[in-house]
Amino acid sequence: MQFSPEKVTTHAAPLIANRGFLLTRSARDRNDRLEISLWLKTPQGPAQLLINNERAVFFVEQTSLAHAKSVLAQQQVNLDEIKALPLKTFKQRPVFALYFLSLREFYQARAALHKQGIKCYEDDIRPDDRYLMERFITADITFAGQQAWLTPKFAGTFTRFEHVKCKRLDKSQQTDIKLSTVSLDIECAMSGELYSVGLYSENCQQVLMIASATDIAREQQANPDADIDIVWQADEKQLLLSLLAWFQAHDPDIIIGWNVINFDFSLLQKRFDLYGLTFAIGRDAQAPYWRKNKASEQQFIDINGRVVLDGIDLLKTATYNFPSFSLDNVANTLLGLGKKVTDVDNRIAEINHNFHHDKTALARYNLEDCRLVLLIFQHTQLLEFAMLRAQLTGLAIDRIGGSVAAFTNLYLPKLHRSGYVAPNMGDGEQGFESPGGFVMDSIPGLYKNVLVLDFKSLYPSIIRSFNIDPMGLIEGLKSPDTAIAGYDGALFSRTAHFLPAIITALWQERDKAKVENNAALSQAIKIIMNSFYGILGSAGCRFFDPRLSGSITKRSHSILKTTKVWIEAKGYRVIYGDTDSIFVHIGDQHNGASSRALGKVLQDDINHKWQQLLKTDYGIESALEIEFETRFSKFLMPTIRGQDIGTKKRYAGLVEKGGEQQLIFKGLESVRTDWTELAKQFQRTLYLKIFNDEPVADYIKAVVADTLAGKHDQLLYYRKRLRRKLSDYVKNVPPHVRAARLADEIYQQQGKPQRYQNKGWIEYVMTTNGPQAKGCQSAALDYQFYIDRQLMAVADAILPFINSSFDEITNSQMTLFDR
Template sequence: MFVEKSGYIVSRHTREVNGQLEMSLFIKTSEGTVKVLPDKQFCVFFTDAPVDVLQRDVSGIQLVESHYQSFDGQLVTLVQSRSLTLHQQMIALVKKAGYLVFEEDIKAHNRYLMERNIRGAVRFIGIPDPARQIYTQARVITGHYQPNWKVWSLDIETSVSSNTLLSIGITATDQRIAFVVTDQATDSPFIQRFNDEKSLLLAFIRYVKKHSPDIFIGWNLIGFDLHFIDQRCQVLGIRPAFGVNGESWNIRSSDMQGKYFASIPGRVALDGITLLRVGGYHFESFSLNNVSKEILDDGKLLHGGDRWQEIERLHREDLDAFVAYNLQDCDLVLRIFDKLKLIELQQTRVDLTGIPLEQTGGSVAAFENLYLPRLHKSGWVAPAWTEDPFVASPGGFVMSSIPGLYKNVLVFDFKSLYPSIIRTFHIDPLARIVAADSKHGSLNNSNKLVPGYLGASFDRQQAILPLLVGELAQAREEAKRLDNGILSYAIKIIMNSFYGVLGSNVCRFYHAELASSITMRGHELLGKTKIWMEERDAKVIYGDTDSLFVTFNRDQEDPHALGQALCEQINACLTAWCQDYAQLDSYLELEFERVYDRFFMPTIRGQEEGSKKRYAGKSKGELVFKGLEAARTDWTQLARQFQRTLFEKVFNDENPVAFIQETISKLRAGDYDELLVYSKQLSRPLSSYTKNKPPHVRAAAMIDQKRAELGQPLEYDKGRKRVHYFYQRSGILPYEGPSDLVDLDYEHYIEKQIEPIADSILPFFKTNMASLLSQQISLL
C-alpha cells in the first residue's frame, strides 16, 4: 500500500546494485530519516548520433528521438540506461563513433531532482518497508516541510606521537559526551571510557545509530576529524557504518585540490571554516581559537603550535581537564554556528538552488540546477564539453587613481553591477547561440539583437538568464522588505556567482564572449559614468569594478546632498542611454554609499603614479583601510597598529612626526618585541617550493626539519597552514613563543615595516623617513 509523507532531503546517492541503478534519497521526516527509492530510475545523456547508428538490442537501454536540439542546431537522441555500467559503455560507444555527448556527467539523482524543480523540502508517496525504513516505487514532488535539525558538534583528540585516536567529543542542545581511550577512573557523567581505539569506535558507531544525528559540524571537520576516524577504521578493520541504518560513509579527497569530501547516507557533515568563507566572513586567521575570540569573546582552553604535548600529558594524568579541553572545542563550534546562523544560511542556499545540503561550494552546480531545466523547457540541451583553449575575460574596471590627501570624498556603487548588466543587456548562453544563427541567416529572427563584446550578440527573446536574475532580484527585495537577512544574502551570493561561472572553463556554458560581454560592458558603464559626473562639476579620483570615488570643490555645500543629487542625475543618464543604445529597459542602478570625511589615496611605492585597490579613509568616525598594511595579515602587528594610529593623527589634522620618532625609539628600546612576529599562510605543500623560498617557507622548513629529527609528524608537509616567524640579527627564525624573541633585528623592522608606511604620508608634511632617521642619529 502506498503511503504519503513530507520531509526534507538530507542526502542523495546513486550506485549500482546487482547490475541495476539504485538512486536513493534520504529524507528527514517527523518520524525520522527514511530511505526513498524513486520509481523509473535512469542514467541519462544526449547525443547527436542518430538512433539508427546506436545499438538498440541491449537490455536496459532506451533510445528516443527527442525534440531537443544542441547548441549546434542538431536534433539529439536521448539515451537512457538502467545501470551505471551501461551508461558508461554507451558514452564510450558514442564517442568512439565520432559523435558528441551532452550532459553525460550529470548524476542521476541530481537530474531527477533538478528536472522536477525539487530543492530540499519534498512530498513523496511510496510503498513502506518499516523494518528497513525504506520506501520503494516512490514518486517525489516539491513540498514545504521545515526540518528541525539534530546537530552534533564533533571534535577528536589524537596522539601526535603515536598517531592514534584518544577521544571523540560530542556536544549538542541535548548531548554532551566524550568517548575516551583511558585507564583513569572518573565520576564524570560526560565520559565513556574504553580500553582501546577499536572498542571506542564500535561504541561510537552504535551511539550514532541510536541517537541518529542529522548534521555533524566541526572545524576542519572532514579534512581532519572524519578523515582520521576513517583511517583508524580502515587500520582496525571496522566498517565505518555512520550512515542511517548502519550504511557506510565515504570519505574521499580531491587529488587536484587536496580537499576532502564526506558522503554519509542520511547525514551531512558541514565544516565551519568553509561555511564562514561562503558567508563572506574574513578573519586574520581561521583557527578556531582566533575566530571564537572574535565572534564569542571566548577561546580554546589550550592553543599554540606545541599544545599537542600538553594534550597528551593531560590525557595521561588529568582526564577531567583533557575532556574539558575536548568538549570546549565542540562547544565553541556549536556556539559559532548558532550565533552566525550558518546552518540556516546553508539550508537557504539549498532551498534557492537545489544543491545538495553537504555542498558548501558549488557555484557551477547551483547555476546548472537553475538554468538547465529552463533550457530544456526551451527545447535545447547544454553544450558538450570542449577542449578549446581557455581565454580569460578582462577583469573588472580599475582606473588609475589621483593620489592625495582629501576631504569629503563621496563613494558611489553600482547595485549588483554584473547581475544588472546580464539583465539589462540580455547576456545569456542560449541567447548568444540564437543570435549568432540569426546573424548568419539560419534562423528567421527579425527582432533586433543586443550587441555584446568580442563579436557577440544576444537575442532578447531567447534569453533565459536575464529572467532568472530578475526573479532572484525581486525575491531579494522582498527578503529585504521582510528583514530576512539570511535569505537576502544567500540570493546575493547566487546572483553574483553567475559572472564567475560563465567565465570559468569548469562550467559547460563557458564562453569568452559571455564573460567579456559582462566585464567589458562594466568598463564602458564606469567610463561613461565618470564622464557624466565630471560634466556635473565632480572630480573622479578613483574607480574600481563597480565603484567611483568623487570630490567636489564645494566645501561650503553639504556633501550628502551633493551625493544624492548626483546619484539621481546619473541614474537618469543610464536610463536614457540604454534606450538610445538598443531600446533597452535599464536595470542599472547607481547608489550613493558614503562620504569619507578624510581620505588618503597613496602612490605606487617609489613612484608618482597613483595606486590601485589601496586607500584609507575615515567615515562617521570609523577608520577604513583597503589593501594597505593595516588590513594585511602578512604584516606585523606593530606595522598595522602603527598605520592605524598614524592615520588617526593625520585625519585629525595632527602632525605625525613626533609619533613616528617616538615609535622608532620605543622599537629600538624593545618595547614592541611581541608585536614583531610575522604571520603568513603557506599556499601549497612545503615540498612544492623548489626555486623561490620566501621567508615563511624557510621558517616552516626549519620547524619540520626539527620535528623530523625528533621523530615527530611533519606540520607543514601538506601546506595551507599559517607560519609564524621573526628576524634576529642572524637571520630569520620560526616563532614558537615569547621566549624566542631575543637579539631582534630592529633595523630590519624599521626599514621594512615602519619606513614604507611613514613615507607614504610624510611628503604631505615636507619631510621623509631618511630625514627623520638622520635626525635621530645626530641626536644620539
C-alpha cells in the same frame, strides 16, 4: 520535460503523501536496475525514498546515431530505448536520447562512444541530480509512496517508501523543518591512536574517553564534583562501538566540526578499518562512501541519511575570510572565546599529558572544541545559510562551492523545455578572452570629502538589462535585426532567455530578505547572483563563451566610463573607479550633511540618465542602479612606492558611523596578514592623526625610539603561510621558509616532532642572523630592519602629502642622539 516517463503500476498498498527536506541523494544499481535513493527529514522523522522507475540518459546527434548504435552493439551494451525528442544542440543539430536501465550500462556506453570520438551530450549529469532538476526540485519535496517493510533493527528509526513520486514543494506550502545537529571532535595521539570523542548537541554533551580502571578511580578521586559527562571506555575498540551506539541512539541529521572530514572522519575510518569493524554510521547502518578531489587531495564523505558540514569549508563558501582559519583564531575573532588549553602553540604536548595524567581536563578541552564549533555555526547562521542555498539552487546541502552545478540545476530544465540540450565544455566560441573588471587609473592625493557611488550588483544588473543569456545568444544570432547588441559579435534575443528572469527572482527575494533582516538568506542570494558572471566566464562551465562574459565586463567598462563623464560634466572630480564603484572628490567646502545631500542628488541623476539612455539607444528597461554608499571626510589615494603613479585597489579613509570616526583600509598594510602588528598599529594611529590634522613628528620619533629600546618586541612577529612542503622550495627560498627549516632542525635535534614540513602557518622574527621562528630565536632582533622595512614603508605612503618624510623626521631625532 521528463525524458523518462514514470511507468504506472498498480499496487495493493495505499500511497502515503508527505513532505520533507532533502538531506542526501545517491544513485546505484540494484538487481541490474538503476535505483535512486533520497533521504529526507520529514515532520514525522527521517525517511528514505526509493525510486526504481528512472533510467539513465544522454544524447547524441542524429548524424552520429547510426555509428553509435553500431559501436554499442559491438560492445554488447544494452540500450533500453533510443528516442527522437524535440531537442537540438546550440548548433541547431537534432539529437536522439539514449536510455539505459542501469548505471553500469550507462557508463559502459559512454566510455565506448567517447573512445570512438562520438560526442555525447549531458553524459556527466548524475541520474539522481537529473531526477530532481527536471522536476524543479531543490531541497523541499512533496512525495507519495508506499511504506516498505523494515527489519526490526530499524523499526521506528526511519521510514522507507517505495514506488515513490516526487514533486517540488511550493513555497507557499513550505514550513520549517528543524534539523538536529551534533558537533563532533576527536582527540588522539600523534600516531593516530584515539583518546576521546566529544559530542555536543542540544540534548547531549558527552565525551567518550578511553581509561583503565585505575585511571577512572584516580579521576573520580581528583574530580569528585566534575560537571562534565564522561563515558569511560575500556579500549579503542569499545570507543568505536560506543560511538556507533551513540549515533543510533541520538540519530542526528547534521554532523558539524572543524576540518571534520579530512581529519576527524578520515581518522575514524582508519581506526575502524584497523579493528576490522564496519564504520556503520549511516541511518541504514551502512558505511560511508568516500570521494577525493584529485587536484587538491581534499576528501568528501557521503553518509546515507546524514550530512557532514565542515566549519572551515562552509565559512569560505559564505565568503568569510580570516588570516587563519584555526578554530582558536576564528572563535576568538567571532566570539571572543578560545580553546581550553594553556599553551595553544604546544597543545599536542598538553593533550598527551592530560590523557595520561588529567583525563577530566582533556574531556573539558575536547567538549569545548565541540561547543566552539556549534557557537560559530549559530553566530554566523551557517546551517541556515547551507539550507537556504540548497533551497534556492538544488545543490546538496554539503556541497562546497558548486556555482557551476547551481547554475546547471536552475538553467538546464528550462533549456530543455525550450528545445535545446546543453552544450559540452569547449563548445562555445574560442580564441579570445574577455577582460576583467574595469579599474581606473587613480589620481593620488590626500583629499577631503570623497563620495563613493556604487552600482548595486552591477554584473547581475547588466545581465538583467541586456538579456545576457546562453540560449539568448544562440537565439539572438538567429534574429540579428531584432536582437540586443552585445560585444565581440554577440547578439541577445529580446524574448528567448532565462537567466535575466532567474536573477530578477533572486534579486526580489534578496530585497525581501533584507527587509526581514534575514542575513543568511541575503548572503546566500548575493553569492549565487554574483557567481553567475564567473560561471559564464569560466572554461570549467559547459555554457562558457567569451561573448557572454565579454558582454558583461566590457559593458561594465563602458558604464563606468560614461558615468565618470557625466559626473565630471557637473564639475566634480572622479579620482578612482574599481569594477562597480566610483570615487568622487566634491571639494573641500562641504560638511557631512551637504556631502550626503549631494551624494543623493548624483545617485538619482545618474540612475535617471541610464534609464533614458538604455530606453533610447537599446529599447530596453534599465536594471542598473547606482547608490550613494559612503562619504569619506578624509581620503588617501597613495602612490606606487618610488613612483608618482597612483595605486590601484589600495586606499584609506575616514568615515563617520554611528557618530564615531572609523578608519577604512583597502589593500594597505593594516589589513594584510604578512605585515607585523607593529606596522599595523603604527599605520592606524599615524593615519588617524593626519586625517584629524594632528602633528605626527613626536609620535613617529617615539615609536622609533621605543622599537630600538625593545618595547615593541611582542609586535615584531611576521605570520605567513607555508603553501608547499618545505622540500618543494628550491630556487626561491623566502624568509618564512628559511625560518621554518631552521626551526625544524632545532626540533629534530631536541628529539621533538617537526612542525613545518607539510605546509601550515609560521610566526617568525627578523634577527641579526636572519629569520628565526617563534620559540626558536637565538639571535638579537634586527631593529633597523623593522624601522626601514616596516615603519618607513608605512609612513612614506602618506607623509609626502603633508610635505614631510620619514627620513626628515627621524634624522632630526638621530642628530639629537648623536650629540
